[in-house]
Amino acid sequence: QVQLVESGGGLVQAGGSLSLSCAVSGTGFSIKSMAWYRQAPGKQRELVAGITREGNINYANSVKGRFTISRDSAKNTVYLQMNSLKPEDTAVYYCNAEIMLLFTSPRRFDTYWGQGTQVTVSS
Numbered sequence: 001q002v003q004l005v006e007s008g009g010g011l012v013q014a015g016g017s018l019s020l021s022c023a024v025s026g027t028g029f030s031i032k033s034m035a036w037y038r039q040a041p042g043k044q045r046e047l048v049a050g051i052t053r054e055g056n057i058n059y060a061n062s063v064k065g066r067f068t069i070s071r072d073s074a075k076n077t078v079y080l081q082m083n084s085l086k087p088e089d090t091a092v093y094y095c096n097a098e099i100m101l102l103f104t105s106p107r108r109f110d111t112y113w114g115q116g117t118q119v120t121v122s123s
Helices: none
Strands: 003-008 010-013 018-025 029-039 046-052 057-059 067-072 077-082 091-101 109-113 117-122
Touching (some): 003 109, 018 029, 029 067, 046 067, 077 091
Parallel strands (some): 010 117
Antiparallel strands (some): 018 077, 029 046, 029 091, 046 057
């Protein structure tokens, strides 16, 4: 069984930094892409940053220049370094991955989500 295990997050003052990590646990899988989403109270979940297995990266305009997504393919882990944090970055951050289970039929990529981790930025 495949699971996404997140760590990091917490409370920080505006202008500070936090880092998040998300590891895919399990066996017999192939990862197509990983991403971070966030959801603030009363708002829809939105894409923050994503990275494909080829290394293609995209960011939400609101975080460009402040956040950096990276990955360690050997560890099946994706990271999000968040700098110059603003109060509007406050949200629950979710890890997302497109994963194929290699020993099932038919093979297809499915979407998996982490449990979410709270990031709170005080002004």
